[in-house]
Amino acid sequence: MxxxxxxxxxxxxxxxxxxxxxxxxxxxxxxxxxxxxxxxxxxxxxxxxxxxxxxxxxxxxxxxxxxxxxxxxxxxxxxxxxxxxxxxxxxxxxxxxxxxxxxxxxxxxxxxxxxxxxxxxxxxxxxxxxxxxxxxxxxxxxxxxxxxxxxxxxxxxxxxxxxxxxxxxxxxxxxxxxxxxxxxxxxxAGVTIWSPIHFSKVGKGDKVGVAGFGGLGHMAVQYLVNLGADVTVFDITEEKRADAARMGASRYVNVNNEAEMKGLNNAFDFIISTIPAQYNPLMYARMLKYGKGEMAIVGLPETATINVADLAMGGAANRKVYGSLIGGIKETQEMMDYFVAHDIYPEVxxxxxxxxxxxxxxxxxxxxxxxxxxxxxxxxxx
Amino acid sequence: MxxxxxxxxxxxxxxxxxxxxxxxxxxxxxxxxxxxxxxxxxxxxxxxxxxxxxxxxxxxxxxxxxxxxxxxxxxxxxxxxxxxxxxxxxxxxxxxxxxxxxxxxxxxxxxxxxxxxxxxxxxxxxxxxxxxxxxxxxxxxxxxxxxxxxxxxxxxxxxxxxxxxxxxxxxxxxxxxxxxxxxxxxxxAGVTIWSPIHFSKVGKGDKVGVAGFGGLGHMAVQYLVNLGADVTVFDITEEKRADAARMGASRYVNVNNEAEMKGLNNAFDFIISTIPAQYNPLMYARMLKYGKGEMAIVGLPETATINVADLAMGGAANRKVYGSLIGGIKETQEMMDYFVAHDIYPEVxxxxxxxxxxxxxxxxxxxxxxxxxxxxxxxxxx
Missing domain, CATH: 3.90.180.10 (Medium-chain alcohol dehydrogenases, catalytic domain)
Incomplete structure (x- = not known):
């Protein structure tokens, strides 16, 4: 009862x-x-x-x-x-x-x-x-x-x-x-960088670049280091150089430093551009390995453009460029489970x-x- | 003596x-x-x-x-x-x-x-x-x-x-x-279209587009038809419609005809753009299949650009774009031998x-x- x-x-x-x-x-x-x-x-x-x-x-x-x-x-x-x-x-x-x-x-x-x-x-x-x-x-x-x-x-x-x-x-x-x-x-930020890194099948030993070392960029660096890639960070300031090293990047390039910008063309398997402001995407496309490198655009500035003839004639031929927009729910869950399990978090x-x-x-x-x-x-x- | x-x-x-x-x-x-x-x-x-x-x-x-x-x-x-x-x-x-x-x-x-x-x-x-x-x-x-x-x-x-x-x-x-x-x-013209078609591994049954139906474009159509691809031709005139069909294209799209432009997004494995004048490359990038399609730029207009944020947000995410510039001597010889053996020539x-x-x-x-x-x-x- x-x-x-x-x-x-x-x-x-x-x-x-x-x-x-x-x-x-x-x-x-x-x-x-x-x-x-x-x-x-x-x-x-x-x-x-x-x-x-x-x-x-x-x-x-x-x-x-x-x-x-x-x-x-x-x-x-x-x-x-x-x-x-x-x-x-x-x-x-x-x-x-x-x-x-x-x-x-x-x-x-x-x-x-x-x-x-x-x-x-x-x-x-x-x-x-x-x-x-x-x-x-x-x-x-x-x-x-x-x-x-x-x-x-x-x-x-x-x-x-x-x-x-x-x-x-x-x-x-x-x-x-x-x-x-x-x-x-x-x-x-997590899934935005996870998705293209998977799409481009980045893996251990790949030589990769992270252009723009902010919210997205520092997540990309940590995940790419976790995957065993050799990571170069590009930004416009000296203030984040030590942070990049601390997160495991092997190299930091201040793009305003001409000496550091030498010898970078035809060198990367993958570059992820997280830059949210005006920049020259072609400069990074040229840094990709001929016939192999891919560049993922995830930063969304309103004004950065690529002249398509430059893709052929401007030292960037046979490097693929694509955009990536966040990620689906399934991959967001996969990212969440992996990142928490591997202690990959933003610095907040x-x-x-x-x-x-x-x-x-x-x-x-x-x-x-x-x-x-x-x-x-x-x-x-x- | x-x-x-x-x-x-x-x-x-x-x-x-x-x-x-x-x-x-x-x-x-x-x-x-x-x-x-x-x-x-x-x-x-x-x-x-x-x-x-x-x-x-x-x-x-x-x-x-x-x-x-x-x-x-x-x-x-x-x-x-x-x-x-x-x-x-x-x-x-x-x-x-x-x-x-x-x-x-x-x-x-x-x-x-x-x-x-x-x-x-x-x-x-x-x-x-x-x-x-x-x-x-x-x-x-x-x-x-x-x-x-x-x-x-x-x-x-x-x-x-x-x-x-x-x-x-x-x-x-x-x-x-x-x-x-x-x-x-x-x-x-022959090697310029041969090289990216090989680079993108285009093959039998692939749905492909040829944007711009001139000297380069009509070579691309003939070779892609020869490879067994399903070819759509894009141009701005009615005058070449019959030529495209004669060369084996399954479809001709006059891009100035709105009705013909419908239903083309997310549809192509490969597009080769041979357009030598101002155009909107993003329009073609959107036509590529999500996560698979690639667009090769071989036409060299001075002014056509892609906004990189559009690649992510403009309906073209995860479609790869690259430029291609003629071809090396080895592949030029391969192209020559193949094209002559298969009777693939320009119309002159x-x-x-x-x-x-x-x-x-x-x-x-x-x-x-x-x-x-x-x-x-x-x-x-x-």
Whole structure:
């Protein structure tokens, strides 16, 4: 009798939760910009209700990616992406599951979970079928600055906030052993460099270059060193030379130092360019080995171009150049499991959840003054 | 006694020839421009003497390549190439050997021989060692508009002329069965498309695109059809639609026809762009299959560029783009043997060796009015 009562209570209570999950919008608060030239402000809003396949994550840490600056400042117009305001950026999100929809199987309450650059896709197109949801033919919903066609076209709100509601398909399992302070940037920076390194089949003994030694670059260096590659780092400052050596790079080239730039052509099996600002991609293409080298573009400056005739005539013939955009959910999970198991993390500077702190962090990212990734401690949100 | 006398005479006579070969400059005549805005004029000059490893070729036919226009009109300044005048263009040269240096083993008098884009290189650098003499680290001597560092820095003079003197290493054997009227353009156009098709390992059943259906493009179509690929041709005119079908292409896309441009993204294993004028390379990169497709750039417009962020964000991620520049001597010979054996030739319009005719041909090449290659009949030179 007592048992029956308990079961009954659980059923009623459980049903109540399910109802609440499916109908009630979730209150949320975070930090938004209200226009391209705005600074950050505290912002309260609601998220869509927790659907049957969704989980609610309480955000613990949110990384600040250089892409956040491009988005907040509306710098990708040339690529047909216009800022949707108010905008809460953030696509490197690590937290703890606090509620699960009734059909959720991948997570239980209390698990660590992460969200990267996407929160939904159609699930049945050519690209979703090949686990490349970022190219969904029916429209990926990105984590912010994106219309969520799966939720009545409301604008998606990112990770500089106290919570996330996301379909479990787009949530990444974070191992319990993970260092939560440092894990968030893996969700974007980690997979962004993982994906092309796998695509180009980089391996032990390969001579590789990492152009741009910031958030993405220092993740690439660590992973490439872990793979046994011989890593050369390229940047424009002396201030990071010791960091490169500490992370295992065999060589650091300050590209403003002419002497260091000699003898580098036709030398690399693979170069990953993480440079977010204007530069000359051809200079790096020339450094690739003839007939073998490949260059992956993952930094997204608006203005850097390659003249196609230069690819043939400019000392870069038979070197392949391609772009790579984050990574699919499957490879994000593979990256997460591997990186946590091998203790590969970003070096982070943790800031408190405060608008002025975020503004300051943005300025430093823009000026290349961060070593190497800012992470907002969302536990400090008031 | 009689025998001894003959041997003696042969020795004396032979010695005389050798002396003449090694010391005497060779009189030559052809057609030159004297500045970037000049028209062609008959021009008499001399070539370096026939060295021990050189052959003298009497030119029978010389092709007119779009690159000849770029060079004559000094349009490659942005690539550090400045016009050297007077300039005799021409790097598609087919003729007959009329003299051989004493160490020559590859040719005998009477053989057919061809010269392509280069006439010399150091022979012992990284690139020469891999049979890619066009990238010689010590300086390739190109067939014209190039300083011949192997002959006292005199400017090399090209194929719109009655003869060529060239090291046998840089002369291509042309099979006796070749159709000499049509064979000359293989020396540049043939190997220019052969090289990337091999580099990208294009094969039977591959879905391939040929962008730009001119001199290079129509060679690419024929060779790709020969290999069993499924060929789509892209051009901007209706006038070549029937030609593409006749050469075995399965599809012709007029890129100015919106209806024909639909459904082409993510569809091709390989695209070769032969386009010599302004265009949007990204449009073709998007047509490549995700994670597999490669695009070879062989057309050399001065202004076509790719924004590197577009490679990642512009619908072209994980498609590889590279440039390819003619081909080495070894592969040029392989191409020659294969194309002649398989009856793969350009479609040519033969013009007489006359300055006004060459001027007119240049205008038509510039306007895309040639089907598909002009060849100057040097036998008609007066």
């Amino acid at each position: 007592k048992q029956t009562l308990i079961i009954l209570l659980v059923l009623i209570f459980g049903y109540g939760i399910t109802q609440a999950q499916e109908n009630d919008r979730i209150p949320a608060k975070g930090f938004a910009v209200f226009s391209a030239d705005d600074t950050f402000h505290p912002h309260e809003f609601t998220r869509h209700a927790i659907g049957a396949n969704d989980i609610l994550i309480e955000t613990m840490y949110a990384g600040i990616c250089h892409s956040d600056l491009h988005a907040a400042w509306d710098e990708h117009k040339a690529h047909g992406i216009s800022g949707i305001y108010p905008m809460i950026p953030g696509h490197e999100i690590a937290g703890r599951v606090v509620k699960v929809g009734k059909n959720v199987t991948k997570f239980k309450v209390g698990d660590y979970a992460g969200v990267g650059c996407m929160v939904n896709s159609c699930g049945h197109c050519t690209f979703c079928d090949m686990d490349k949801e970022q190219f969904c033919e029916n429209g990926t919903t990105f984590t912010y600055n994106s219309i969520d066609r799966y939720h009545e076209n409301e604008p998606a709100m990112g990770g500089y906030s106290n919570n996330m509601v996301v379909n479990e398909r787009f949530a990444i399992r974070i191992p319990e052993t993970a260092d939560m302070k440092r894990v968030a940037p893996l969700l974007c 500077e943790v800031i408190s959840a405060n608008a002025a702190e975020i503004d300051k962090a943005y300025r430093n990212v823009q000026d290349g003054k961060v070593k190497f990734r800012y992470v907002i401690d969302m536990n400090t949100l008031k | 009689k025998q001894t006398l003959i041997i003696l005479l042969v020795l004396i006579f032979g010695y005389g020839i050798t002396q003449a070969q090694e010391n005497d400059r060779i009189p030559a005549k052809g057609f030159a421009v004297f500045s970037a805005d000049d028209t062609f004029h008959p021009h008499e000059f001399t070539r370096h003497a026939i060295g021990a490893n050189d052959i003298l070729i009497e030119t029978m036919y010389a092709g007119i390549c779009h690159s000849d226009l770029h060079a004559a009109w000094d349009e490659h300044k942005a690539h550090g190439i400045s016009g050297i005048y007077p300039m005799i263009p021409g790097h598609e040269i087919a003729g007959r050997v009329v003299k051989v240096g004493k160490n020559v083993t590859k040719f005998k008098v009477g053989d057919y021989a061809g010269v392509g884009c280069m006439v010399n290189s150091c022979g012992h650098c990284t690139f020469c060692d891999m049979d890619k003499e066009q990238f010689c680290e010590n300086g390739t001597t190109f067939t014209y508009n190039s300083i011949d560092r192997y002959h006292e820095n005199e400017p090399a003079m090209g194929g719109y002329s009655n003869n060529m003197v060239v090291n046998e290493r840089f002369a291509i054997r042309i099979p006796e069965t070749a159709d000499m009227k049509r064979v000359a353009p293989l020396l540049c 319009e033969v013009i007489s060796a006359n300055a006004a005719e060459i001027d007119k041909a240049y205008r038509n090449v510039q306007d895309g009015k040639v089907k598909f290659r002009y060849v100057i009949d040097m036998n008609t030179l007066k």
